Amino acid sequence: xxxxxxxxxxxxxxxxxxxxxxxxxxxxxxxxxxxxxxxxxxxxxxxxxxxxxxxxxxxxxxxxxxxxxxxxxxxxxxxxxxxxxxxxxxxxxxxxxxxxxxxxxxxxxxxxxxxxxxxxxxxxxxxxxxxxxxxxxxxxxxxxxxxxxxxxxxxxxxxxxxxxxxxxxxxxxxxxxxxxxxxxxxxxxxxxxxxxxxxxxxxxxxxxxxxxxxxxxxxxxxxxxxxxxxxxxxxxxxxxxxxxxxxxxxxxxxxxxxxxxxxxxxxxxxxxxxxxxxxxxxxxxxxxxxx
Amino acid sequence: xxxxxxxxxxxxxxxxxxxxxxxxxxxxxxxxxxxxxxxxxxxxxxxxxxxxxxxxxxxxxxxxxxxxxxxxxxxxxxxxxxxxxxxxxxxxxxxxxxxxxxxxxxxxxxxxxxxxxxxxxxxxxxxxxxxxxxxxxxxxxxxxxxxxxxxxxxxxxxxxxxxxxxxxxxxxxxxxxxxxxxxxxxxxxxxxxxxxxxxxxxxxxxxxxxxxxxxxxxxxxxxxxxxxxxxxxxxxxxxxxxxxxxxxxxxxxxxxxxxxxxxxxxxxxxxxxxxxxxxxxxxxxxxxxxxxxxxxxxxxxxxxxxx
Numbered sequence: 001x002x003x004x005x006x007x008x009x010x011x012x013x014x015x016x017x018x019x020x021x022x023x024x025x026x027x028x029x030x031x032x033x034x035x036x037x038x039x040x041x042x043x044x045x046x047x048x049x050x051x052x053x054x055x056x057x058x059x060x061x062x063x064x065x066x067x068x069x070x071x072x073x074x075x076x077x078x079x080x081x082x083x084x085x086x087x088x089x090x091x092x093x094x095x096x097x098x099x100x101x102x103x104x105x106x107x108x109x110x111x112x113x114x115x116x117x118x119x120x121x122x123x124x125x126x127x128x129x130x131x132x133x134x135x136x137x138x139x140x141x142x143x144x145x146x147x148x149x150x151x152x153x154x155x156x157x158x159x160x161x162x163x164x165x166x167x168x169x170x171x172x173x174x175x176x177x178x179x180x181x182x183x184x185x186x187x188x189x190x191x192x193x194x195x196x197x198x199x200x201x202x203x204x205x206x207x208x209x210x211x212x213x214x215x216x217x218x219x220x221x222x223x224x225x226x227x228x229x230x231x232x233x234x235x236x237x238x239x240x241x242x243x244x245x246x247x248x249x250x251x252x253x254x255x256x257x258x259x260x261x262x263x264x265x266x267x268x269x270x271x272x273x274x275x276x277x278x279x280x281x282x283x284x285x286x287x288x289x290x291x
Numbered sequence: 292x293x294x295x296x297x298x299x300x301x302x303x304x305x306x307x308x309x310x311x312x313x314x315x316x317x318x319x320x321x322x323x324x325x326x327x328x329x330x331x332x333x334x335x336x337x338x339x340x341x342x343x344x345x346x347x348x349x350x351x352x353x354x355x356x357x358x359x360x361x362x363x364x365x366x367x368x369x370x371x372x373x374x375x376x377x378x379x380x381x382x383x384x385x386x387x388x389x390x391x392x393x394x395x396x397x398x399x400x401x402x403x404x405x406x407x408x409x410x411x412x413x414x415x416x417x418x419x420x421x422x423x424x425x426x427x428x429x430x431x432x433x434x435x436x437x438x439x440x441x442x443x444x445x446x447x448x449x450x451x452x453x454x455x456x457x458x459x460x461x462x463x464x465x466x467x468x469x470x471x472x473x474x475x476x477x478x479x480x481x482x483x484x485x486x487x488x489x490x491x492x493x494x495x496x497x498x499x500x501x502x503x504x505x506x507x508x509x510x511x512x513x514x515x516x517x518x519x520x521x522x523x524x525x526x527x528x529x530x531x532x533x534x535x536x537x538x539x540x541x542x543x544x545x546x547x548x549x550x551x552x553x554x555x556x557x558x559x560x561x562x563x564x565x566x567x568x569x570x571x572x573x574x575x576x577x578x579x580x581x582x583x584x585x586x587x588x589x590x591x592x593x594x595x596x597x598x
Contacts (some may be wrong), residue, residue, distance in 0.1 A: 130302070131309035134579075135572050138534040139552065146556040146564045147317040223433045227538055230435045231553050246436060250542075253439065254447050261443070264436030272431040 023280030026215075029273025036086055037093040044083035045069070048240050052078030057256045073258045075248060081258060084240040085266055091152070091229075091241040092222050092270065099159035099221035100214050107164040108210060111171020112198060118176060126172060132165035141224070145233045155234045159221060170213050174206045208285040215278035219271045226267050242267050296584055303580045310572050314565050315358050319351070367566035372558050377566045381548060387457065388547035391539065392532045394463055395470035399528070403475040404521065407482025408514070411490065422479065429476030434535055438469040438542040455544035466543040473535045474528050478521075485520040489513045526582040530575045 017024065036043060046069075055078040059066045066073060072081040114125035132140075144158045178184065179202070187197050228234035229243030237244055242263040249259025349357075361367070367377040410419040445465060446454035456462050489495065490513055498512055499505070536549035544550070548567060555563035 127305060128309065131306045131313070134306045134576055135310055135313075135568065136530060136534045136575060138537045139568050139571055142537070142552055142556045143314060143317060143564050143568045146559060146561060147320070219431070226433050227435055230433075231538065231541060231557075233553070233556055243433075243435075246439065250439060253443060257443055257447075260436070260439050264433060264440065267433050267436065268428070268431045271433075272427065275427065275431055 020280065020284075022276040023284070026273045026275075026277025026280060029269060030277065033089055033270045033273070034093055037089040040087050040090055044080075044086040045071070046080035046083040048079060048084040048087040049238060050079060054078065057252065059256070060258050072262050073256070075245075075259050076252055076256070081245075081262060084245055085242070085262055088240040088242045088245060088263065089266070089270075091235055091239060092225060092267070095152070095156060095159070095225040095235075096218050096222040098156045099163060099225070100218050102156065102160040103163035104167050104210075104214055104217075106160070107167025107169075108171050110164070111168040112175055112202065112206075114168065115172045115175025115179065116194070116198060116202070118172075118179075122172065125168065129165045129168045129172070132162070133169065137162065138227075141228065142233065145228070150233055150236055152235050152239070155225065155228065159224065163217065163221070166217065167210065167213060170209050171206060174209050175202055178202050178205050208281075212278055212282045212285065215274055215281055219274035219278065222267065222271055222274070226263075295587060299580055299583055303576050306576055307573060311359055311362060311569055312355065314568050315355050318561050318565060319354070362569060367569075368562035370555070370563050371560045372555065372563075377562045380563065381551070381566055381570060384546055384548045384551050387545060388533070388536050388540070388549060391463070391466055391470065391545055391547060392529065392536055394467035395474070395535075395539075396529055396532055398467055398471035399474040399478055399532075400525070402471070403478035404482050406475075407479035408486050408517070410479070411483045411486035414487065422483075426476045426479050429472055432472075434469065434473050434538045435542055437472060438466070438539060441465055441469055442542070455542070457544070457546050462543075462545075466539050466545050469543075470532060470535050470539045473539075474532055477531075478524065478528055481524045482517070482521055486513065486517040489517040492516075523582070523586070526579060530578065533571060533575070 052074070055067075055070070055074050056076055058070050058074040060073045060081075061068045061071050070080050070082070072085065074080055075084070110125055110129075114122035114129075116122075140162050141158055144161055145154070148154050148157065184197065184201055187201050192201075225234055225241065226243030226246070229241045230247045232247065234243060235241045237248070245263035246260045249256065249261075249263070253260060365378050367381075369375065370377050370380055373380075406422050406425075410422040413419055442454045442465065445452045452465050453459070453462055454465070494516075495513055536545075536547055537553060538549070539545065540547045540549035541553050548571070552564055552567045554560075555567075
């Protein structure tokens with residue numbers, strides 16, 4: 001830590017920032033990603049769907065043959081890579097957050113119920129959770145997609161069905177832990193209704209681990225959406241999504257490296273931000289987890 | 292001891308039942324195989340006749356039990372794409388997947404465990420920092436992108452390695468490295484945190500205070516204790532690796548189960564997808580069961596309840 005005991009204004013804030021660098025980086029990255037998604041039409045230099053076959057496969061502007069109007073080059077149909085990248089963030093952010101929100105709601109509710117009524121209902125729900133958790137994730141997602149089909153809304157549905165169990169399990173454990181606390185006993189003795197206990201007393205204290213999980217899940221879901229779209233089992237062309245950009249670029253890998261590379265970099269940075277934010281949340285909230 | 296094993300066994304069987312039910316439900320609600328199999332101009336009578344003959348008019352549970360019965364006998368039907376029995380198809384591809392997964396696993400272990408342990412021993416040093424950067428990046432990279440970047444560098448630019456295919460030992464290198472890196476981050480991370488936790492404990496302070504060299508303390512005492520959580524993780528990691536083969540095999544055209552299931556999904560070849568899910572899950576469930584049982588020998592505290 002600091003060798004000098006004297007605290008100046010500068011050092012105080014500098015220390016605060018350095019110690020929380022992970023979290024700050026994560027929040028900044030995610031804010032940029034979300035803003036890019038929301039304001040895509042205003043940021044993107046070109047229409048991501050507009051083809052220009054006389055300008056196919058232009059390299060990025062700093063290479064010879066590149067054009068400044070297409071900063072990151074064009075793809076095999078002449079569409080601007082940067083614009084497709086920007087619009088691609090819409091799908092990734094939308095799917096990422098939806099795939100956290102929907103399974104989260106289901107998982108948290110079921111987890112809360114199974115934790116509170118842990119003897120019978122809880123046992124049943126947890127067995128179902130175990131079952132879902134036992135299936136290897138990629139295989140399960142593919143199986144559900146085979147059954148219900150591809151496309152954006154189906155993808156979100158698939159991710160919801162396959163992911164809720166993780167939230168339920170954490171919630172269950174947390175609720176069991178909270179249930180044993182004295183303030184719950186006190187609330188019960190006071191005559192608070194079950195619903196009130198659940199919402200007013202248990203739920204707020206269960207937030208920290210769920211928040212950490214949600215952030216890490218966000219990261220994972222963004223990767224999952226990209227991977228499934230890459231395999232052709234997710235969002236379909238011509239909608240730009242980072243995974244699809246990579247798969248489109250794969251055919252031309254020998255002549256046009258920029259298609260695949262930049263879409264992947266976008267994912268790496270965004271997921272890195274989400275992961276670091278989750279780690280920081282976990283570190284920050286950890287002492288308070290032992291309520 | 293016996294009760295623990297029996298409880299785990301029963302648990303595994305229930306989970307397997309649940310999974311077969313889940314998979315069966317998916318397919319039951321997802322499409323109409325009779326309509327798929329009949330020509331377009333089939334009459335209503337032909338439709339009903341076929342439906343009856345294939346047993347689709349029977350109540351749900353009868354169909355499910357029939358499905359289970361066949362599954363236990365390893366009869367998963369015929370692949371809709373190429374009309375061969377599904378199980379035989381999967382079996383022939385499975386050994387390739389195992390080869391890839393095992394190779395990747397070995398690479399991951401060799402690189403990740405020492406890195407994790409080293410970065411714990413030399414905590415907050417430059418080495419720790421560099422390794423942490425790699426770990427954090429490794430977790431943020433999508434597997435397919437890593438594979439494509441490796442192809443770009445080693446096949447397209449440097450021309451050292453083939454970008455796909457099967458048959459020569461060089462074909463194995465890139466896919467194994469790609470898949471290996473996928474696991475490395477998690478294993479390194481776990482090794483590091485497990486080692487750190489052990490290093491802070493009292494039973495490490497004793498030999499240290501007795502004057503033993505730091506290296507001896509580390510290797511003789513700390514490592515053994517740190518090994519237990521690492522061994523647990525290794526079991527789960529292998530299963531996660533199997534999942535990664537789906538993408539890796541597709542990119543490198545490696546003829547394995549992963550590529551098979553993706554192509555089957557694309558072509559809506561239900562029997563194949565169904566069979567892969569059940570078989571892989573069954574393997575993983577039994578694998579975990581075996582590890583848990585072995586665990587009761589390694590760490591007797593387990594059988595008295597999770598520590």
